[in-house]
Amino acid sequence: MGEELKQLHFDTIDQVLDFAISKEEEARDFYLEWAEKVNNSAIAEVLKEFAGEEQKHKDLILDVKKGGDFRPVAGQVFDLKLGDYFVQIGPDEQMSYQEALQIAIQREIGAQELYKFLQTQSENPRMKELFEKLAREEAKHKLRLEQMFDEDVLTEN
Amino acid sequence: MSLKDTLSPFYAWKRALEKPFTIKKPVEEREGAPRYRGFHVNDIEKCIGCGTCEEICQNEAIDMVPVDFIHVEKGDSGLRPQIDYGRCCWCALCVDVCPTGSLGMSNDYIWATPNAEEWVFKPGVDDNPWKDDDKGYRRTDEAWLLDPKLTPMPVMEPDVRKHTFDEMAYGYEVVMAVEEASRCLECGICIDACPTHMDIPAYIKAIRENRLEDGLKLLYDTNPFSESCGRVCTAHCQDVCALGHNGEPIAIRWLKRYITDNTADRRNEILGIGQPLPQKEEHVAVIGGGPAGLTAAFYLRNYGYKVTVFEKHDKLGGMLRYGIPEYRLPKATLDREIQTILDTGVEVKYNIEVGKDVSFKEIREKYDAVFISVGAQIGTQMPIEGSDTPGVLSGVEFLDRIAEGERPDLGERVIVVGGGNTAMDVCRSSVRLGAKDVYVYYRRTEAEMPANVEEIEEAKEEGVKFEFLTAPTKISKEGDKLKIECIRMQLGEPDATGRRRPMPIEGSEFTILADTCIMAIGQKVDSSLAEGTEVKVTRWGTFEVDPDTLQTNVPGVFAGGDCELGPDDAIHAIADGKKAAYFIDKYLVKRHDLKAEPK
Numbered sequence A: 001m002g003e004e005l006k007q008l009h010f011d012t013i014d015q016v017l018d019f020a021i022s023k024e025e026e027a028r029d030f031y032l033e034w035a036e037k038v039n040n041s042a043i044a045e046v047l048k049e050f051a052g053e054e055q056k057h058k059d060l061i062l063d064v065k066k067g068g069d070f071r072p073v074a075g076q077v078f079d080l081k082l083g084d085y086f087v088q089i090g091p092d093e094q095m096s097y098q099e100a101l102q103i104a105i106q107r108e109i110g111a112q113e114l115y116k117f118l119q120t121q122s123e124n125p126r127m128k129e130l131f132e133k134l135a136r137e138e139a140k141h142k143l144r145l146e147q148m149f150d151e152d153v154l155t156e157n
Numbered sequence B: 001m002s003l004k005d006t007l008s009p010f011y012a013w014k015r016a017l018e019k020p021f022t023i024k025k026p027v028e029e030r031e032g033a034p035r036y037r038g039f040h041v042n043d044i045e046k047c048i049g050c051g052t053c054e055e056i057c058q059n060e061a062i063d064m065v066p067v068d069f070i071h072v073e074k075g076d077s078g079l080r081p082q083i084d085y086g087r088c089c090w091c092a093l094c095v096d097v098c099p100t101g102s103l104g105m106s107n108d109y110i111w112a113t114p115n116a117e118e119w120v121f122k123p124g125v126d127d128n129p130w131k132d133d134d135k136g137y138r139r140t141d142e143a144w145l146l147d148p149k150l151t152p153m154p155v156m157e158p159d160v161r162k163h164t165f166d167e168m169a170y171g172y173e174v175v176m177a178v179e180e181a182s183r184c185l186e187c188g189i190c191i192d193a194c195p196t197h198m199d200i201p202a203y204i205k206a207i208r209e210n211r212l213e214d215g216l217k218l219l220y221d222t223n224p225f226s227e228s229c230g231r232v233c234t235a236h237c238q239d240v241c242a243l244g245h246n247g248e249p250i251a252i253r254w255l256k257r258y259i260t261d262n263t264a265d266r267r268n269e270i271l272g273i274g275q276p277l278p279q280k281e282e283h284v285a286v287i288g289g290g291p292a293g294l295t296a297a298f299y300l301r302n303y304g305y306k307v308t309v310f311e312k313h314d315k316l317g318g319m320l321r322y323g324i325p326e327y328r329l330p331k332a333t334l335d336r337e338i339q340t341i342l343d344t345g346v347e348v349k350y351n352i353e354v355g356k357d358v359s360f361k362e363i364r365e366k367y368d369a370v371f372i373s374v375g376a377q378i379g380t381q382m383p384i385e386g387s388d389t390p391g392v393l394s395g396v397e398f399l400d401r402i403a404e405g406e407r408p409d410l411g412e413r414v415i416v417v418g419g420g421n422t423a424m425d426v427c428r429s430s431v432r433l434g435a436k437d438v439y440v441y442y443r444r445t446e447a448e449m450p451a452n453v454e455e456i457e458e459a460k461e462e463g464v465k466f467e468f469l470t471a472p473t474k475i476s477k478e479g480d481k482l483k484i485e486c487i488r489m490q491l492g493e494p495d496a497t498g499r500r501r502p503m504p505i506e507g508s509e510f511t512i513l514a515d516t517c518i519m520a521i522g523q524k525v526d527s528s529l530a531e532g533t534e535v536k537v538t539r540w541g542t543f544e545v546d547p548d549t550l551q552t553n554v555p556g557v558f559a560g561g562d563c564e565l566g567p568d569d570a571i572h573a574i575a576d577g578k579k580a581a582y583f584i585d586k587y588l589v590k591r592h593d594l595k596a597e598p599k
Helices: A013-037 A041-065 A097-121 A125-152 B003-017 B052-056 B092-099 B174-181 B189-193 B199-207 B212-222 B225-234 B236-240 B253-261 B265-269 B291-303 B331-342 B360-366 B395-403 B421-432 B452-459 B568-591
Strands: B040-042 B062-064 B079-084 B101-103 B285-287 B306-310 B345-349 B369-372 B392-394 B413-417 B437-441 B465-467 B470-478 B481-494 B500-504 B510-514 B516-519 B557-559
Touching: A013 A041, A013 A097, A013 A125, A013 B212, A041 A097, A041 A125, A097 A125, A125 B092, B040 B079, B052 B092, B092 B101, B174 B199, B174 B253, B189 B199, B189 B236, B199 B253, B212 B225, B212 B253, B212 B265, B225 B253, B225 B331, B225 B568, B236 B253, B253 B265, B253 B306, B253 B421, B265 B331, B285 B291, B291 B306, B291 B331, B291 B369, B291 B568, B369 B568, B392 B395, B395 B421, B395 B516, B413 B421, B413 B470, B421 B437, B421 B452, B421 B516, B437 B470, B452 B465, B481 B516, B557 B568
Parallel strands: B285 B306, B285 B369, B306 B345, B369 B557, B392 B516, B413 B437, B413 B516, B437 B465
Antiparallel strands: B040 B101, B062 B079, B470 B481, B481 B500, B481 B510
């Protein structure tokens, strides 16, 4: 984790939730920006779908802020760890579906690691629990994307 | 007349007040013998509606009829037997022939009903007292009237074939072909399962009756690549063959090959190729000379259209040529088959890549209709570190080089990654190129492998070793070797989709040194020709079409084969080619947007 992350400090639960909301907004805007830039309209649609997912995540956290709770996860959230071995790539106008998925998986891994890190840094038990739940949410999102990669890209593997 | 004769009738009256001897039904019902041939029972789940019972019944007591809750699907006609007990003689031939063993007879033998219509019923469907009777007559393996064993194809021994690219299967002799053809029940279940709906029972019958010319004509009615399919078809027909339920399916693929092999020298004459065709003014462009494109070209020529094929290579055949090694499909065989298609008058422009050498717009403007059939010829890259290291090859590119006649030195040890048919072609070609240790690494188990079982078995016979639940994670160079870091996997619990997905086992990492690593994990479509045009592609890079007509969003532009389906087998591409020709004809005849036509 970078030094700037170590500077992150939260005093209240609301501050944590606002931070998480801003991360979801950032992700949504990232996908929307690239949906405008890519050459292939089908890939633009994929990126808009990803942006829609991030918007849903933001709405969920907003709901938690209003007193709601994260949806309980039925059973274990599997970790296919596909993304763990991927080479890091960045977006470009020519990106394919495979690359769009790779980028999305990388971003979810990044978000999950961030919350795990903040969990270890936090001393407040309620905040620790919240970071754990946020990391778990990101794990769910990553699993969904990795399942898509497994299904659509690694067709003969 | 004697006195006795005169009085006799009156003696009978002395019994008039006695209890009668006649009874309504037996006082004590005696159970029938355990293997008594009583009324029919049918295991409705096992029955596939093949109609062999109807065919064999000497009294015409059986009719195949639809049943409300049974649906037509691949391998099931949706029909079930209905038995007329006014005709049935309880001979049980229907039971003795039943391919699935679903039909039997209860040991119930008493049934009275005043309603004659109830004497015609569907066992297993209509309610009756013996419906669930498990006693009675059932066919035994010894009494089965069918032969469960197929006639084996003579093939080259593994120790011989692993050193040569020569074709490994020799083909049926006449006696073998007739023997195998004689096993066919003519149920026709296979026709629906075949993507191009070949009339399989009819051409098998033609073999039995030594009418190979008729057989060849039947093949070409639906498939101008029958000779290739007779060697490499994935044979969806055999998967559903009625005989396959309790024995080995008919070797339909080999029988097809028998017809084409034995008529090859007179093929054009038999098919009437070269004779005048209808003449139409319209000109159709076919982009890509693989199985889909050439099939479309063949049928379009037969409709009377002028056809020009644009092929980016200097030879035709697509994945049949560049994806399938010679030991399965010799190039000479493919060439003579393609020649028949060209002999109908198809024009070919070689070494022209649409989108580069000529724009799609130009083609669209010059031709009355366009069929895009560019295939899916780009290998999927594994996005792990080092996948671009020298010595790491793409499966499709490797097969392409082999097809071009190259015989690269792969070194002693080759790791092939993937579990599909491409991976099998790659590993078996590697053996033939002299590699001593050829391993296939597959991320799931053998049960999940998409490759044909036959291919896997033959690869094993040739010495290929399989490492299941294994995946590479990083590749680098160590001296002149490739250092491949791998991890073992385990299948997780079924997820929401019901699939068990592979997950790495922590601490199971290992490293292997190899000379060559070939990735055969999937293929994708190069749809770049559509860039800057109105033609829509999907996120997977395939062309978006109306599945009913194969027309894209642009009227008059059609797409089919792998570039529309995603990587698939040859027979699906052939089926698409034929379908496209049909709808291109409809489009050109009516000159309107097919999408506007009511379905």
